Each structure stands twice: as structure tokens, then as C-alpha cells.
Amino acid sequence: MALLEIDNLTVEYPTRFGVVTAIRDVSLKLEPGRIHGLVGESGAGKSTVGAAVMGLIASPGRVASGSIKLTGEELVGADDNLRRGYRGKRMAMIFQDPLTSLDPLFTVEDQLIETIRHHLPFTADQARKRALTLLEAVGIDDAPRRMRDYPHQFSGGMRQRVVIALAICTEPELIIADEPTTALDVSVQKQILALIRRLARRHDIGVIFVTHDIGVIGEVTDFVSVMYQGEVVETGPTELILGGPQQRYTKSLMAAVPRLGKRLPRFPTPGGDIGGKGGDDAEAWLLRRDETSTSTAVINAETANQMLNVDRITVEFGPGGLFGRGQRVRAVDDVSFAIGRGEVLGLVGESGSGKSTIAKSIVGLVRPDSGCIWYGDADLCARDSNEAGAVRHEVQMIFQDPYSSLNNRWRIGDIVAEPLSVYRLAESRRQARALVASVLDLVGVGRENMHRYPHQFSGGQRQRIAIARALVARPRLLVCDEPTSALDVSIQAQILNLLKDLQARLGLTILFISHNLPVVRQMADRVVVLRNGRVEETGEAEAFFNEPQSAYGKELLAETPSLHLLGPVIAMI
Amino acid sequence: MASLARRWRDFTLNNEIVYLWLRAPAAQIATLVATVLIAATLAAPLVAPTDPFDLATFSILDSFVPPVWTDGGDPRFILGTDDQGRDLLSSILYGARLSILVGAAAIAFAVVIGVSLGMIAGYFGGWLDTVIMRVADVQLSLPAIMTALLIDGVARGILPAARHDDLMFYVLVGAIGLSLWVNFARTARASTLVERGKEYVQAAEILGVGRFRILLTHILPNIRGPIMVIMTVDLAVAILLEATLSFLGVGVPASQPSLGTLIRIGNDYIFSGEWWVVAFPALTLIVLIISVNVVGDFLRDALNPKLR
Numbered sequence: 001m002a003l004l005e006i007d008n009l010t011v012e013y014p015t016r017f018g019v020v021t022a023i024r025d026v027s028l029k030l031e032p033g034r035i036h037g038l039v040g041e042s043g044a045g046k047s048t049v050g051a052a053v054m055g056l057i058a059s060p061g062r063v064a065s066g067s068i069k070l071t072g073e074e075l076v077g078a079d080d081n082l083r084r085g086y087r088g089k090r091m092a093m094i095f096q097d098p099l100t101s102l103d104p105l106f107t108v109e110d111q112l113i114e115t116i117r118h119h120l121p122f123t124a125d126q127a128r129k130r131a132l133t134l135l136e137a138v139g140i141d142d143a144p145r146r147m148r149d150y151p152h153q154f155s156g157g158m159r160q161r162v163v164i165a166l167a168i169c170t171e172p173e174l175i176i177a178d179e180p181t182t183a184l185d186v187s188v189q190k191q192i193l194a195l196i197r198r199l200a201r202r203h204d205i206g207v208i209f210v211t212h213d214i215g216v217i218g219e220v221t222d223f224v225s226v227m228y229q230g231e232v233v234e235t236g237p238t239e240l241i242l243g244g245p246q247q248r249y250t251k252s253l254m255a256a257v258p259r260l261g262k263r264l265p266r267f268p269t270p271g272g273d274i275g276g277k278g279g280d281d282a283e284a285w286l287l288r289r290d291e292t293s294t295s296t297a298v299i300n301a302e303t304a305n306q307m308l309n310v311d312r313i314t315v316e317f318g319p320g321g322l323f324g325r326g327q328r329v330r331a332v333d334d335v336s337f338a339i340g341r342g343e344v345l346g347l348v349g350e351s352g353s354g355k356s357t358i359a360k361s362i363v364g365l366v367r368p369d370s371g372c373i374w375y376g377d378a379d380l381c382a383r384d385s386n387e388a389g390a391v392r393h394e395v396q397m398i399f400q401d402p403y404s405s406l407n408n409r410w411r412i413g414d415i416v417a418e419p420l421s422v423y424r425l426a427e428s429r430r431q432a433r434a435l436v437a438s439v440l441d442l443v444g445v446g447r448e449n450m451h452r453y454p455h456q457f458s459g460g461q462r463q464r465i466a467i468a469r470a471l472v473a474r475p476r477l478l479v480c481d482e483p484t485s486a487l488d489v490s491i492q493a494q495i496l497n498l499l500k501d502l503q504a505r506l507g508l509t510i511l512f513i514s515h516n517l518p519v520v521r522q523m524a525d526r527v528v529v530l531r532n533g534r535v536e537e538t539g540e541a542e543a544f545f546n547e548p549q550s551a552y553g554k555e556l557l558a559e560t561p562s563l564h565l566l567g568p569v570i571a572m573i
Numbered sequence: 574m575a576s577l578a579r580r581w582r583d584f585t586l587n588n589e590i591v592y593l594w595l596r597a598p599a600a601q602i603a604t605l606v607a608t609v610l611i612a613a614t615l616a617a618p619l620v621a622p623t624d625p626f627d628l629a630t631f632s633i634l635d636s637f638v639p640p641v642w643t644d645g646g647d648p649r650f651i652l653g654t655d656d657q658g659r660d661l662l663s664s665i666l667y668g669a670r671l672s673i674l675v676g677a678a679a680i681a682f683a684v685v686i687g688v689s690l691g692m693i694a695g696y697f698g699g700w701l702d703t704v705i706m707r708v709a710d711v712q713l714s715l716p717a718i719m720t721a722l723l724i725d726g727v728a729r730g731i732l733p734a735a736r737h738d739d740l741m742f743y744v745l746v747g748a749i750g751l752s753l754w755v756n757f758a759r760t761a762r763a764s765t766l767v768e769r770g771k772e773y774v775q776a777a778e779i780l781g782v783g784r785f786r787i788l789l790t791h792i793l794p795n796i797r798g799p800i801m802v803i804m805t806v807d808l809a810v811a812i813l814l815e816a817t818l819s820f821l822g823v824g825v826p827a828s829q830p831s832l833g834t835l836i837r838i839g840n841d842y843i844f845s846g847e848w849w850v851v852a853f854p855a856l857t858l859i860v861l862i863i864s865v866n867v868v869g870d871f872l873r874d875a876l877n878p879k880l881r
Contacts, residue, residue, distance in 0.1 A: 407795065
């Protein structure tokens with residue numbers, strides 16, 4: 001008998017706009033000790049499947065039809081008390097954010113013992129012993145001492161280990177893992193994935209593994225169901241689905257996944273490309289380098305090919321103000337690198353490595369405590385420098401979160417037009433409007449949308465609007481800080497294609513910042529690897545990805561989920 | 574016609590506040606009551622039976638006429654008359670008009686001061702923030718009524734006595750406004766802190782948009798929701814403060830009675846049987862305050878998804 005059998009499950013949410021079907025006719029079967037992946041883009045309904053199994057569909061949502069059987073026992077329509085008894089005992093859940101899924105007011109020991117004693121007939125001493133064994137099993141060093149700590153005293157990865165210990169403490173048969181590694185760095189992700197896999201095998205636990213990341217699916221699952229708009233489009237053994245997808249949607253999804261092994265000129269987009277058409281006026285205007293450009297005045301031979309030179313900058317954060325005291329933290333420590341004209345430089349590193357702080361220093365949001373940043377002959381860090389002011393518009397930035405980078409109260413035509421009025425780049429209102437319209441065409445949003453507000457656009461379109469705003473300032477250097485990290489993989493492919501196209505058409509120089517090595521692989525000509533605010537390695541992208549020189553670079557590459565299961569891109573289309 | 578109906582339906586579905594309002598009977602009733610009351614009082618010169626400020630229109634002989642439905646009522650005076658023979662309904666309409674005008678002007682004053690200081694404190698931070706918010710803390714440790722009394726008293730001492738009657742309106746607005754700005758400053762500061770961290774503000778900073786222009790064109794439109802909520806709730810507080818000051822005899826001059834003045838006058842006759850002189854102005858004040866408060870609470874809930 002299968003551990004979990006889901007049959008034609010349909011979940012509906014009545015809303016004021018009518019009934020929304022979150023998932024429709026989803027079926028899957030899970031055997032003990034196996035890991036079944038649910039993969040899909042945001043809104044595909046993958047988390048809803050997990051919530052339905054746990055009986056956690058929030059009112060007014062409801063299971064409209066179908067059945068969920070746990071070892072043959074029907075759960076849909078079952079008594080609430082019965083299901084509550086099963087939750088935590090027979091089925092457990094691991095959430096995305098380990099910080100919010102633990103109670104900050106209780107020690108790890110208290111939380112484990114409470115759960116164990118609630119579900120199993122243990123004395124406090126027995127429960128404590130069991131808690132200790134579990135913490136050791138999930139790889140917490142010095143467990144007897146650490147178990148008396150509070151959740152905030154653990155790092156993100158350690159915290160997720162505690163959550164896993166909590167999930168397995170009652171010997172459940174089934175675990176629902178909902179994006180359990182999404183909030184973690186790759187090095188930690190690798191360990192957590194290995195842990196989940198080992199526990200599933202050893203304790204014969206069936207795992208439903210929900211994720212948006214194809215790489216993680218390839219790393220950890222035995223079977224996979226690909227979901228799209230609430231339906232399962234394709235299901236089967238992981239290596240078969242990843243290696244040779246049959247359905248159109250699955251193929252386009254796989255084709256959009258950036259590969260670590262090889263750099264492609266652009267991503268294949270079977271659904272057709274958006275943008276790149278029209279916008280000729282804007283292109284001509286952006287390419288015209290006339291009196292508005294000041295930085296080209298004096299160029300000596302040595303720096304002729306350098307667009308930007310970051311020279312030993314250090315940035316510290318810490319308490320300041322009237323009553324500030326305490327330790328200052330060095331976010332960027334003596335970092336130097338240069339970007340050549342027309343080059344794409346990839347800046348990679350894990351969270352806390354200082355990537356974003358460097359980006360902010362370059363665009364002038366943060367002033368380095370020491371060192372300088374040379375843009376041509378202008379020092380961008382000089383206080384109240386006229387030179388810096390004159391070239392400021394040539395350095396623009398694209399942000400990570402397109403939902404917060406646009407002012408929701410402004411029409412997008414006004415958002416894109418703002419740089420024109422700030423820098424007085426247009427001769428008349430009419431020219432400004434014409435330029436904005438043309439730039440919107442250029443980035444693939446369409447001039448007819450000028451009068452709409454940001455909330456009427458999807459994440460990908462918003463990012464295009466943000467790119468349009470940066471372009472209108474006539475930049476020569478574009479700083480992109482994780483520009484696709486908040487986007488689905490197919491949208492990411494389109495945005496990366498757009499950036500590549502714009503770079504080719506306008507001769508832009510790009511500083512591309514990302515924690516995602518496969519994405520950097522597809523974009524960068526050269527890479528700079530950061531760790532704890534220091535440069536670990538600098539080199540040509542081709543050489544770095546083939547044979548990293550530093551130990552840390554090797555480690556990073558090894559920890560990135562490999563996509564060896566994926567077939568060649570050409571076969572996908 | 575059909576498309577008009579559809580557009581109305583889309584509008585009621587997509588506009589969060591309209592959608593929720595149509596499903597909140599309490600808010601609907603309160604909005605209706607507040608609107609009728611405020612409209613009637615603002616239009617007092619048009620709708621009131623007599624002008625209570627015009628000495629020629631009333632006679633001392635009509636004093637203490639009870640309401641029309643009781644024994645001895647007079648159809649000319651629906652709610653009866655006061656000690657000087659003035660029509661109570663007209664007095665209430667004119668009095669509430671003055672109360673609402675003082676309240677609204679005081680709130681406008683408090684918003685301008687509070688929101689500007691709060692936004693500056695939140696956006697610039699550092700010592701400016703420290704100084705502004707410590708002043709606000711000191712202000713908050715004094716009861717609003719005490720601040721208002723203090724400012725009122727000082728103003729009375731400074732201003733020439735002959736012009737008291739003309740200037741009292743402004744003194745009252747200033748006194749109430751200055752005692753209520755802290756709420757706006759705190760809310761504006763907290764919201765500005767949130768917005769300042771968002772990337773659209775950083776995008777404007779990178780463009781080199783001036784700091785005050787960022788505050789006015791980018792941040793202000795995004796923090797107006799919570800400020801509007803406080804405006805509604807504090808409008809009730811301001812009207813109450815005005816009534817309290819007038820009741821204590823330090824508000825508007827007696828020749829131009831506000832609701833508070835009317836209640837003070839009526840207070841003298843509670844135990845001599847002329848209950849209506851105090852009851853109707855007080856009732857008006859209560860209904861006005863409650864309806865404005867219910868509307869304010871509705872707005873607060875509607876604009877704050879966490880409370881839903």
C-alpha cells in the first residue's frame with residue numbers, strides 16, 4: 001500500500017472576484033522512504049498540495065473534490081480531531097523560513113520536549129534524551145550545550161536543522177517540506193538537502209518536497225511532478241522528466257534554467273520573445289553621444305579601457321548618532337577591481353559578502369570609509385564633487401525587488417520620465433513623452449501602457465519598467481543588483497535576454513551582482529568572487545567556471561546544485 | 574447602460590475601501606449620520622429657522638420654552654429655547670458649525686506641523702530625529718487639554734483684550750492643533766522609515782532627486798493612508814477638545830456659542846427642570862463624535878490588512 005495517495009484533488013478559494021481553483025485534479029502516489037518533488041513557478045499551486053495534505057487549507061478555501069489517503073485511510077472529510085492528532089505525529093512539516101517557524105521565547109530543548117511528550121508517552125527525562133539524540137542526528141555540534149540555546153542563537157542553516165529535528169521527533173511517516181532551502185546559502189543548502197535525503201532513507205519517511213528550483217529537484221528527489229497553473233502537467237521519475245521532458249511547458253521551463261557548464265548567447269524562448277522590437281527612436285537617442293556626455297573629455301592611455309575603477313574601498317556599518325556606542329561591522333574590506341568598457345563583470349558571493357554594499361557605494365547611496373571609486377577621471381566618492389555630479393547620471397542601478405523599486409502611486413509614464421526631468425535631458429515635454437514611449441517599446445512593455453499604475457503589471461514587466469527608467473538617464477554603466485532573484489525562472493530568462501540585447505545594442509557596461517552562479521555564468525565576461533567583504537578571486541569567467549583558482553571558488557562551484565540530469569538545451573525546444 | 578453597470582461593479586470590486594464599505598453596515602450608518610450632521614451644520618445659515626447671533630430675532634419673553642412635543646411647546650421652537658429665548662435648534666446648528674470648523678482647522682494645522690516634522694525625523698534621522706521625537710515625547714507627557722489650556726491662557730495674556738473676540742477662533746485652532754500634532758508626527762515618522770528603505774526611494778536618490786522633492790512627491794503619497802485614518806479619529810478628539818475648552822469658559826466668546834458653550838449654559842439649568850437646554854447640544858455632540866469615530870475605525874481597519 002502506498003504511504004500517500006492523492007487522487008484528483010481540487011482545491012478552491014471563493015473570492016470576491018469569483019471562485020478561484022488553486023489546484024485542479026492533482027494526483028500523486030508516494031512510497032515510504034521516497035522523496036517526491038513538486039516543482040513549478042509562483043502561483044502554480046504546489047504549496048496548496050502540501051497544505052491540503054496537512055489539512056491546513058485556510059478558510060474560506062476548501063477541498064472541492066478528490067481524495068487524500070494516508071496508508072489507505074481517507075483524510076478528506078475526516079474528523080478534525082483525528083487530523084489534528086495526525087499532524088505532528090504521523091505527518092510533519094518543514095517551512096521555508098526557519099526563523100519564524102520556531103518560537104523565539106522557548107529554548108530548542110523546550111520545544112522538542114513539548115512536541116515529543118505531546119505525541120508520545122515519554123517521561124521528561126526520556127524525552128530529553130530523545131531530543132539530544134535527534135539534535136545529534138541532524139548534525140548539531142555540541143548538542144548537550146546547544147539545546148539550551150534559543151532559536152536566535154543559531155545560524156540559518158543550524159536553525160533549519162533544528163526544525164528538521166522537530167519534524168522527525170515523533171517518527172512521522174510523512175514530511176511535507178515547503179521550500180526548505182530557499183532562504184539558505186548554497187553551501188548550507190547542500191548540507192540540508194543531504195540531511196533530508198539521508199533521514200528519508202534511514203527512517204523510511206516519505207517526503208513531499210515543494211520547490212521552485214529545478215537544481216534542487218535534481219539533487220534530492222526520486223520522483224517529480226511539474227505543476228503549471230494548478231495542474232500537474234507532467235510526472236514521473238526525476239531523471240526521466242529532467243532529462244527528456246515531453247510536455248511543451250516542461251520543455252520551456254527546463255530550457256529557461258541557466259546552466260553552469262556552458263554559456264549560451266541567449267536563452268531559448270519557445271514562447272516567442274517579448275521586446276527587442278520597436279524603440280528605434282529611443283535607441284538612436286541613447287546612442288547619440290554629444291555634448292551631454294562629459295566623462296570622455298580627458299582619457300589617459302592607462303585608463304582608456306577602464307570604465308570604473310574601484311580602488312581599495314572599505315565600508316563600515318555600526319551604531320552612530322547621539323547615544324551610539326558599540327562595535328562597528330566591516331561590510332566591505334579593502335576591495336579593488338576594475339570594469340572595462342562594454343564589459344559585463346559578475347560580482348558573486350553568499351549573503352553577507354558585501355555585494356550590495358559595493359553596488360550602493362558605486363551609485364552613491366553609501367559613502368566608503370576609505371578608498372575611492374574612479375569613473376573615468378571623476379572620483380565618485382569625493383564629497384560634493386562637481387565632477388561626480390556631472391557623471392552621476394551615467395551610472396544607474398537596477399534593483400532586486402521590482403515590487404518595491406517602483407513608486408506605486410505614480411503612473412509608469414511618469415516613473416520612466418523622472419530621470420529626464422531631473423537631468424533636464426529632454427528639450428520639451430513633447431520630446432520627453434515621445435522618448436518615454438519609445439523606451440517602453442524598447443524594453444518590451446509597450447507605449448500604450450504609459451498611463452497605467454505599477455500594480456497592474458507582473459513582476460517581470462515591472463522589472464522591464466525599472467530597466468526603462470534606468471535607460472532614460474542615458475547610463476553607460478548599469479549596476480544590476482540581483483535583478484532576477486525575485487522572478488520565476490522563465491521570466492528570469494526573458495529579463496536576462498533583454499539585458500544581453502540592450503548591452504549589444506547600446507554598448508552598455510554592466511556590473512552584474514548575483515548569488516546565483518549559473519546566472520552569472522550566462523551573463524559575465526569576468527567575475528569577482530567576494531567572501532565576508534573581501535575579494536577571494538578575480539578572473540575571466542570562462543577560466544573561473546572551468547577551473548577556479550581559490551579554494552573558496554572551488555567550494556562555491558561544487559556546492560551549486562548540478563544539473564547533470566538535465567538534457568542539452570537544444571533538445572528542449 | 575450595461576457597460577455602466579459593469580464599470581460600477583468593477584469599481585466596487587477593485588477599490589478595497591469601497592468594497593469593504595459596502596459590506597460594513599455600521600460604517601455606512603456612521604458615514605450617513607456624520608455626512609448629514611456636518612452638511613446641516615455647514616449649511617446652518619440656510620437651514621436654521623432663525624439666526625441666534627441676531628439679537629433682533631429673539632425675545633426674552635420666549636425663554637425656556639420646552640420642546641414642541643411636550644406640554645407648553647411652541648411650534649416655532651422645535652427643540653425649545655434657552656434662557657435668553659433663542660431657538661435651540663438654530664443654536665445647535667450654528668454651534669456645531671463653529672465646533673466642526675475649529676476642529677477641522679485645528680486638525681489641518683496639526684497635520685501640517687506633525688507630518689512635516691515626522692517625515693523630516695524619519696527621513697533624515699540622526700540628531701534631527703532625536704531632537705524632534707524627544708520634543709514629541711515631552712509633549713505627549715502633558716495631557717492635550719493642559720497644553721491647549723496653557724497656550725490659550727498665554728495667548729489671552731499677550732493679545733490685546735479688545736480683539737479677543739476676533740482672534741479667539743485662531744487661538745483655539747492653534748492651541749488644539751499644537752496639542753494634537755504628536756500623533757501625526759509619530760505616524761508619519763514610522764511610515765517614512767518604512768518607505769525610506771524601499772528601493773523606489775533609493776532609485777530616486779541615485780537619480781539625484783532633491784531630498785525635499787523625494788519627501789513630497791515620492792514618500793508623502795505613499796504614507797497618506799495612515800495619516801488619513803488619524804485625521805478622522807483626531808477630528809473627533811479636536812471637536813471634543815474645543816467643546817471642553819468652551820465648557821470651561823476659555824473657548825469661543827459667549828456671543829458666538831459653540832456646542833461646548835451651549836452645554837455650559839444648559840448645565841446651569843439641569844436641576845431646575847429645563848433639561849432640554851443641556852440635553853440636545855450634548856446629544857448632538859455625542860452623535861457627531863461617535864459617528865466620526867466609527868468612520869475612523871472603519872478606515873483604520875480597511876487600510877490595515879493585518880487587522881482584518
